[in-house]
Amino acid sequence: MxxxxxxxxxxxxxxxxxxxxxxxxxxxxxxxxxxxxxxxxxxxxxxxxxxxxxxxYGKPAFGLDETTLDSGKVSVHEKIVWSRPFCNLIHFERSLPSKHRSDPKILVVAPMSGHYATLLRGTVETLLPNAEVYITDWTDARMVPVSDGKFDLDDYIDYVISMLHALGPDTHVMAVCQPAVPVLAAVALMEENGDSFAPSTMTLMGGPIDTRINPTGVNELAQAKPIEWFEDNVIMQVPFPLPGFSRDVYPxxxxxxxxxxxxxxxxxxxxxxxxxxxxxxxxxxxxxxxxxxxxxxxxxDMTAEFYLQTVDTVFIKHSLPKGEMMHRGHRIDTKAIRNVALLTIEGENDDISGLGQTEAAQTICPNIPDDMRHHYVQPDVGHYGVFNGSRFRAEIAPRILDFARTHAQENRGKKPAPKVIKGGRSG
Incomplete structure (x- = not known):
C-alpha cells in the first residue's frame, strides 16, 4: 500500500x-x-x-541537436534503431560530410539503477565529435504493461547481446557503473560461443565487478540484509491507473x-x-x-526480478568474481574472453563503487593478452566524475577513444602502446 x-x-x-x-x-x-x-x-x-x-520530475530530453567536428558544426538526430519492451537503443545520428573519417562505433550501456539514460548526456556529448554513439534508453518499469512479461538480469544480458548483433562487427561497448557486470557476462558468453559479433573493446567504468574490495556504504547495506529483507521491504506493486498496474517493482x-x-x-x-x-x-x-x-x-522504477537478482548476484553472493554467476542455467566463464580488449576506469574518490572493484575485471579475465588490456585511475574524482565533468572530457574520454581506435579490428596487429594522459595513474 x-x-x-x-x-x-x-x-x-x-x-x-x-x-x-x-x-x-x-x-x-x-x-x-x-x-x-x-x-x-x-x-x-x-x-x-x-x-x-x-x-x-519526468524523463528529461537528451537535447543534443548538434555537435562540432574538425570541419565545423553538424546536426544530430536521435534515431531508435532497436527496440524491446524494456529498452530502446538510440543512435545519435550525425549529418557527416562525405569525406569524414571512419569513427569508432560505441555502444554506451547506461545504468538501470533508478535514473534515466539522460544522466549520461554529458558522456554522449563528449564522445559525439569523434564517435558513432548508441545508448541504451531503459524504460520506466511502471510504464510497461504486465502483459509484456518480466525482465531480470538474464534478460538484461540477452538485450546487450542482441544489441551487439544489431550493431554488427567492430563495435566498442562501454558500460557505466551498474551494467559492468551484465556487459562483462554478455561478452564472456559471446566469446565462449565464438560469436563473430563480440565487441572489439569493452570499457568498464566505475562498475561493481567485485564489491568485496573496498566496500562502500552501498555495498555494506546489501551485505547487512538477506535477500528476503529486500523482497519484503522495498518491492511494491505499481498502482492503478499506470500502464504497469500490478507489476512488482523497486520504485x-x-x-x-x-x-x-x-x-x-x-x-x-x-x-x-x-x-x-x-x-x-x-x-x-x-x-x-x-x-x-x-x-x-x-x-x-525497476522490475522486482531484475533488482532482486542484481542485489543477490552482484552485492550479496559476489557470483561473477567467484566464477559462480549463471545465465539461464549456464555458468559464466570470464576466462573465455581472449579477443576483446579490456579497459577499466575508476575514480580515486568513488563512494559508490570503491577503488579496485572495477579493476577486478582485469584479474578474472586472465586470458586477454597484456597488450589488449589497460587500467586507469582518475585522480580527484568521485563516482559521477568518472563519466561526466571536466576531467572526463579532458582526460578520460580521450583515453576511451584512443583505446577504441587502437584495438579496432582493422588495427589489430599494429597496436601502439596506450596513450598516457598526464595527471592519471595507469596500470
Missing part, C-alpha cells in the same frame, strides 16, 4: 503545487511592482522552492530517497543556496541548480 499512498499524497498536494506555481509566476512577473523588491523576490523564491520540492522514489540520505546535508544546503540565489536575482546559479536537480530527481 505504500506506493499507493505515495501516489495519493502526490495527487492530494497537486492543487497546492498549482497554486504555488501561479504565485511564483505572479511574483516574477515584471509588471508586478513587488517583483522588483526583496520581499517580492523572497516570496517568489519560496513558492518556486515549494513547487520544485513537491513535483514529479524509483525509494532509490532516490537512498541517494538523497547518503548526502542529505549537501542537498539541504543546495536548496538553501538556491533560495538565496533567487532572492539575489542570481539567475545563472539558480539555472545550474535547476538543470542538475531536473536530472537528479527524475527517477524510474
Amino acid at each position: 505504500f506506493y499507493q499512498m505515495y501516489e495519493l499524497n502526490h495527487a492530494a498536494i497537486a492543487p497546492m503545487r498549482a497554486y504555488a506555481d501561479a504565485m511564483r509566476l505572479s511574483f516574477r512577473n515584471p509588471i508586478n511592482p513587488l517583483s522588483h523588491t526583496p520581499f517580492g523576490r523572497a516570496m517568489g523564491a519560496g513558492f518556486e522552492l515549494f513547487e520544485r520540492t513537491t513535483r514529479r 524509483g522514489f525509494l532509490q532516490l530517497s537512498g541517494f538523497m540520505t547518503m548526502n542529505l546535508d549537501r542537498h539541504m544546503i543546495a536548496q538553501k543556496d538556491f533560495y538565496h540565489h533567487l532572492v539575489k536575482n542570481d539567475g545563472d546559479s539558480a539555472e545550474r541548480h535547476r538543470d542538475f536537480y531536473d536530472e537528479y530527481l527524475a527517477v524510474m
Whole structure:
C-alpha cells in the first residue's frame, strides 16, 4: 500500500503545487511592482522552492541537436534503431560530410539503477565529435504493461547481446557503473560461443565487478540484509491507473530517497543556496541548480526480478568474481574472453563503487593478452566524475577513444602502446 499512498499524497498536494506555481509566476512577473523588491523576490523564491520540492520530475530530453567536428558544426538526430519492451537503443545520428573519417562505433550501456539514460548526456556529448554513439534508453518499469512479461538480469544480458548483433562487427561497448557486470557476462558468453559479433573493446567504468574490495556504504547495506529483507521491504506493486498496474517493482522514489540520505546535508544546503540565489536575482546559479536537480530527481522504477537478482548476484553472493554467476542455467566463464580488449576506469574518490572493484575485471579475465588490456585511475574524482565533468572530457574520454581506435579490428596487429594522459595513474 505504500506506493499507493505515495501516489495519493502526490495527487492530494497537486492543487497546492498549482497554486504555488501561479504565485511564483505572479511574483516574477515584471509588471508586478513587488517583483522588483526583496520581499517580492523572497516570496517568489519560496513558492518556486515549494513547487520544485513537491513535483514529479519526468524523463528529461537528451537535447543534443548538434555537435562540432574538425570541419565545423553538424546536426544530430536521435534515431531508435532497436527496440524491446524494456529498452530502446538510440543512435545519435550525425549529418557527416562525405569525406569524414571512419569513427569508432560505441555502444554506451547506461545504468538501470533508478535514473534515466539522460544522466549520461554529458558522456554522449563528449564522445559525439569523434564517435558513432548508441545508448541504451531503459524504460520506466511502471510504464510497461504486465502483459509484456518480466525482465531480470538474464534478460538484461540477452538485450546487450542482441544489441551487439544489431550493431554488427567492430563495435566498442562501454558500460557505466551498474551494467559492468551484465556487459562483462554478455561478452564472456559471446566469446565462449565464438560469436563473430563480440565487441572489439569493452570499457568498464566505475562498475561493481567485485564489491568485496573496498566496500562502500552501498555495498555494506546489501551485505547487512538477506535477500528476503529486500523482497519484503522495498518491492511494491505499481498502482492503478499506470500502464504497469500490478507489476512488482523497486520504485524509483525509494532509490532516490537512498541517494538523497547518503548526502542529505549537501542537498539541504543546495536548496538553501538556491533560495538565496533567487532572492539575489542570481539567475545563472539558480539555472545550474535547476538543470542538475531536473536530472537528479527524475527517477524510474525497476522490475522486482531484475533488482532482486542484481542485489543477490552482484552485492550479496559476489557470483561473477567467484566464477559462480549463471545465465539461464549456464555458468559464466570470464576466462573465455581472449579477443576483446579490456579497459577499466575508476575514480580515486568513488563512494559508490570503491577503488579496485572495477579493476577486478582485469584479474578474472586472465586470458586477454597484456597488450589488449589497460587500467586507469582518475585522480580527484568521485563516482559521477568518472563519466561526466571536466576531467572526463579532458582526460578520460580521450583515453576511451584512443583505446577504441587502437584495438579496432582493422588495427589489430599494429597496436601502439596506450596513450598516457598526464595527471592519471595507469596500470
